[in-house]
Amino acid sequence: MASYSIRLSLLVYLAMFITSEAELGQPKETKLTLHFQDYSGGGGPNATAVQITGQPNGLLSFTKFGAIFCTDDPITQGFDLSSTEIERAQGLYVTSALHGSNTHVLISIVFTNEEYKGSTLEIQGSSAQFERVREVATVGDTGKFHLARGLTFETIHHDAAIYHAVIQCNVTILHY
Template sequence: MEIMITDDPEKVVEWFRALPSAKEKTTQLHFYFHDTVSGKNPTVVTIARAPSTDKSPTMFGLLNMMDDPLTVGPDPNSEPIGRAQGIYGSAGQDSAGLLMTLNFVFTGKEYNGSTLSVLGRNPVFETYREMPITGGTGVFRLARGIATAKTYVFNTTSGDAIVEYNVIVLHY
């Protein structure tokens, strides 16, 4: 079943009609997420904070909007493959845990125009984190799966981070 990224609702209806005979695919992705909160061109901005956030050891109540580059390697100048766009908020009062709601928006060759959606808890100071893939568009229509994250570099002074992601999704 070939998928086409389209803005034509009738083509999407046709795609769904053919779905019962479609074979499910598995796709694995590996990339790096560059979260920059400092400097002249941050990719993250604070959009809200609770009055008590600055007194909280976990920054509870802080809400950020992001538009982070995704690249094939950890070097910020490596080949771009997309953006991570969404919101993350500090949701843990007793331990650092972010509520992540974001889309991986792919711009690279094979997946250009497709997205994967993540919604889940990210305990950022744990070595290994797992978050659910809750959907997708384009090549990844009806996706479900897991995104695992591991911090590659975290600058405690600036707050900037590079995070390695491994994603595995089932889709049609």
Template sequence: MAGGKAALLLLLCAAVLLAPASAADDGLTKFKLYWHDVLAGTSPTAIRIAQAASTNSSSKDEIGRAQGTYTFADQATFGLLMNMNFVFTAGDYKGSGLTIYGRNEVLSAVREMSIIGGTGKFRMARGYVEARTMDSGAKSGETVVEYTVYVKAAAA
């Protein structure tokens, strides 16, 4: 019985300590960005390492770079494992970054992946992104994906 009371007391103390942090944490930031994956032409932004045997305007100002990898992760569907950092080089978030990780089932209209961290203005970030393919790149060699970002970060 004493062990149960001690555990309950510990749980209540933890809840009291965590409550102020939760109440003060209301700063959700939402924005959109467009990811261009160019495999063709004279200035590709991605290279194919291996292949199985079988706005969304690029004229807009660049605000950053996507850095990371994606690998096929499913034998039945067109599912990718995404490991990606959005590194901001201009604009309001210059010098900051977001880390995205998760499954990207490319043929789905909307895919959701986790934000698992960040740097700069996005330090201690958590949230998610919704990805929507705007152009599959079948004709142009340039895939364009709209990312809607929902993120909370620690106050600086």
């Protein structure tokens, strides 16, 4: 009797899953190129990334093992800072390699533009911070985005004098 109940439960669940997928139709593919406008600012008032542990004399220490940074970067459509903001990158970076070459990234990309407002992409993983192109896992999503995949970060501009970097993010998203 228990075996019959289990089989019936599985059949009902499978029928619900197939019905849900059929109602949604085929997923759409959206490819986005996003530009993180990162200002570490030496800890100044306009900084969008600040070190929250191990900060000696206000100088940022991106290569110090155990350093933790909090970020709230504007993300724009284009390379220029004056380009339209479409989302925010909010989260943490932790320098996780003893030799300082890797950070562990925990970021929520929170969409603020009308088309995708309220949707998020959740990013987590190891990032070789001094490599030009890095791939980091998309581990979750909300709102209009489902099944996000293929996310890369690429540093395309760095100006140490004004503590500004532009990090291009390329992502492919399958959604309904």
